[in-house]
Every structure is written in C-alpha cells, then in structure tokens.
Amino acid sequence: NAGVTQTPKFQVLKTGQSMTLQCAQDMNHEYMSWYRQDPGMGLRLIHYSVGAGITDQGEVPNGYNVSRSTTEDFPLRLLSAAPSQTSVYFCASSQGQFREKLFFGSGTQLSVL
C-alpha cells in the first residue's frame, strides 16, 4: 500500500499564479483533510471531506478550494497564490470519525514569492 501520496514535494510560485496540490489515498478512507503548518502555529485545518461529493471548511479556508469527486482523491487548489500561503501543506486521511488515526502524506513545501 502506498498510503497517502502527496505531490509535488516542493513548489515555488509567483504571486497570483494558480496551482493544485494533489492528494491520493489507496486505503479506501472516507475522511480526507488538508492542513497547513507554519512556525509557531501548529497544523491548521484548511478543508476536509467526509466522503465523495462532500466537503467543508476548516479553520483557515480562505484562498483555497477543494473538491472530492472520488474517494481516493482530494486536491487542494490555490486560485491566486499570495505570499501568506507560503507554508508546508499536509494531506491526511482516516477511516472513521473519532478514534481512527490520521494517516499523513509526506507534505508539500510551498513558497510564494
């Protein structure tokens, strides 16, 4: 099993550019989510999904869009990148709602110039 696969590992964007961070899991997990991690801020929830076709906002959703057309994939879109979106992004999945652990992808280091 590959687990949770995130691409790319590193990305540099110019302000105003758009891009999509890819996330795929092969564990048939219903729940998927995106986090950003900034120094001194911990991981903050951006968007999450409880199943295909269902998404919802987390703590810091502004500037990001998501969709969940399949169980396996949960891409994160930046429509117009801003320097404030420079961060490390993690995708995660879990099978259940409560006691199930989160499985994380290896992260994407994004820099917006």
Place this chain on the structure above:
Amino acid sequence: RKEVEQDPGPFNVPEGATVAFNCTYSNSASQSFFWYRQDCRKEPKLLMSVYSSGNEDGRFTAQLNRASQYISLLIRDSKLSDSATYLCVVNLGGNQFYFGTGTSLTVIP
C-alpha cells in the same frame, strides 16, 4: 481562542530523565484525543490515543481529564530517539482534528 493549547517548550533533558507535556482544549464537546510525534521536516505520526481512564504504552503514559479539559503525556527513561516535536490533537468529530502548536523535546546524551 485556540482549540488546543500546549506547553511552548522547548524541553532539553538528559537521557534517562522523565519529562511531562501538558495540553488543554477549549471545546467540551471534543470526542477523542491523541498525541502525535513529528520529526523535523516530516509528517506527523500517531504516538498514542488518550483514553479517559489513562493509558500506557511502554515508556509513554497519557492521561485525560475531561472535567478540566486537560491532557498530559509522560515519557519515562528518555532515549535519544525520543527527540522530536510532540503534538496534542483533539477530534471534534467528523474528521475535525485540531492540533496544538507542539512541544519540542531534545534528549541530550
């Protein structure tokens, strides 16, 4: 107000020492609780779940006090390999996991 607050650290302890981390959460409706470990520039990985009755996994002991909305992690006989950042995590349900900012631990030879 943050959902989860942790000791800021950093903690620098000698090998063999016992160290304790604390965490508080703000939402009394929180459903489940965890400690995650994160090594430098890596993804977080589950260390242990935290149960109301307290639970132990080898040298690690976790405690939960729902009345005080307080979670703790105790590490006994610290090893060099325990050096990492420890994240307190709370699940509000429906895949809404909230993370503390993390506490950095360095175990010194």
